[in-house]
Amino acid sequence: MTKEQSKNGWKLDIDFPLSGRKEKPRQTGLTMVLDKGLGLNQTEDLMEMAADYIDFHKLSFGTSALYHPEILEQKIDLITSYGVDIYPGGTFLEVAVTQGMLDDYLTKAKELGFTAIEVSDGTIDLTARLRSSIIKEAVNRDFKVLTEIGKKDKNSKFELSKMIKQLKQDIADGAYKVIVEARESGRNISIYDKEGNLDEFKMEQLLLGAENKEDIIWEAPLKKQQVKFINTLGPNVNLGNIAPTEILALESLRVGVRGDTFKTALLQQDDYEKVFSLE
Numbered sequence: 001m002t003k004e005q006s007k008n009g010w011k012l013d014i015d016f017p018l019s020g021r022k023e024k025p026r027q028t029g030l031t032m033v034l035d036k037g038l039g040l041n042q043t044e045d046l047m048e049m050a051a052d053y054i055d056f057h058k059l060s061f062g063t064s065a066l067y068h069p070e071i072l073e074q075k076i077d078l079i080t081s082y083g084v085d086i087y088p089g090g091t092f093l094e095v096a097v098t099q100g101m102l103d104d105y106l107t108k109a110k111e112l113g114f115t116a117i118e119v120s121d122g123t124i125d126l127t128a129r130l131r132s133s134i135i136k137e138a139v140n141r142d143f144k145v146l147t148e149i150g151k152k153d154k155n156s157k158f159e160l161s162k163m164i165k166q167l168k169q170d171i172a173d174g175a176y177k178v179i180v181e182a183r184e185s186g187r188n189i190s191i192y193d194k195e196g197n198l199d200e201f202k203m204e205q206l207l208l209g210a211e212n213k214e215d216i217i218w219e220a221p222l223k224k225q226q227v228k229f230i231n232t233l234g235p236n237v238n239l240g241n242i243a244p245t246e247i248l249a250l251e252s253l254r255v256g257v258r259g260d261t262f263k264t265a266l267l268q269q270d271d272y273e274k275v276f277s278l279e
Contacts (some may be wrong), residue, residue: 003157016255016257017256017257018235019254021233022236023052024055024083026236027214028237028238030055030217030239030240031054031055031239031240031250032055032056032057032058032063032240032241033057033219033243033247034242034243035058035060036061037225040071040074040111041245043078043079043155047079047082047084051082051083053247053248053251056086056146057079057085058088058118058241059087059088060089061089061091062088062095063091064089064092065088071235073112076113080113086113086114086115089116089120090122091120091122092105092124094120094123097126097130098124100109102134102137106138106143110142110143115143116143116144116145116146116176117138117143117146118145118147118179119131119138119148119175120148120179120181122148122151122181123151123152123153127142131147131169131173132169135175139173139174144176146175146177146178147175148179148180148181149163149166149178149258150181150189151181152181158191158202160201160202160205160209164206164210166178166253167209167215167216168209168210176184177216178216178217179216179240180216182219182225183221183241184241185221186219186241187222190202191206191218196224196225197224198229199260200232213233218238218239218241219240219241221243222241223249223253223260224240226239229259230253230261231260231261233249235256237256
């Protein structure tokens with residue numbers, strides 16, 4: 001029995017329909033969960049159930065600043081004990097920058113045990129020089145740096161050439177991955193229309209502009225977005241802003257044990273006609 005099969009909860013010698021799913025530790029096929037305020041018990045339940053399928057745990061926006069200090073430390077320790085990277089939302093870093101508190105912010109983040117940092121300018125505007133210096137400083141402090149491209153304001157135009165240039169520069173400055181903004185709604189922003197449908201042209205241009213397609217994490221909070229990315233780019237596409245309750249559902253899509261991608265896996269088989277005509 002393969003390692004992949006041994007993780008089957010039923011312990012049956014059945015292959016996952018979509019093969020090739022990477023296991024942790026991995027550099028591709030990353031899943032980032034968006035946590036808007038889980039308690040310790042909920043967090044422990046999530047880790048027990050799904051830590052194998054979570055790579056980054058994001059304490060959204062500036063929510064981490066609202067935790068009781070002891071709860072925050074316990075939560076960070078709990079999540080990292082399961083081998084999951086944890087980081088505060090980029091909006092809180094933007095607040096720190098506007099108040100001249102960046103150094104204190106990074107120092108405290110390290111003291112608290114955060115293992116990653118998000119560098120963004122979704123609300124404010126960072127100069128190219130300042131953005132680069134923040135990325136480099138966070139890398140120097142041994143954080144995994146995730147940057148984000150795109151604005152949170154739905155009225156802000158997603159300028160492809162500008163975003164591609166920023167993506168390349170962030171990676172050159174030491175960013176681990178670059179996130180494409182979609183907020184928690186996944187609608188009417190960056191690469192999505194108001195119904196949450198993916199603009200494939202924008203996706204393709206970002207992929208063509210990237211030195212490595214695996215440098216990108218696509219925020220995809222909606223199921224149809226996750227299905228589209230997996231069917232288009234494969235089970236090891238990097239996806240973010242996944243709700244805690246949707247981690248196993250997403251992993252089911254990644255390995256083909258959910259109808260939306262199971263059918264895709266069947267169609268990829270040479271004998272798919274026979275499969276569909278089982279008696």
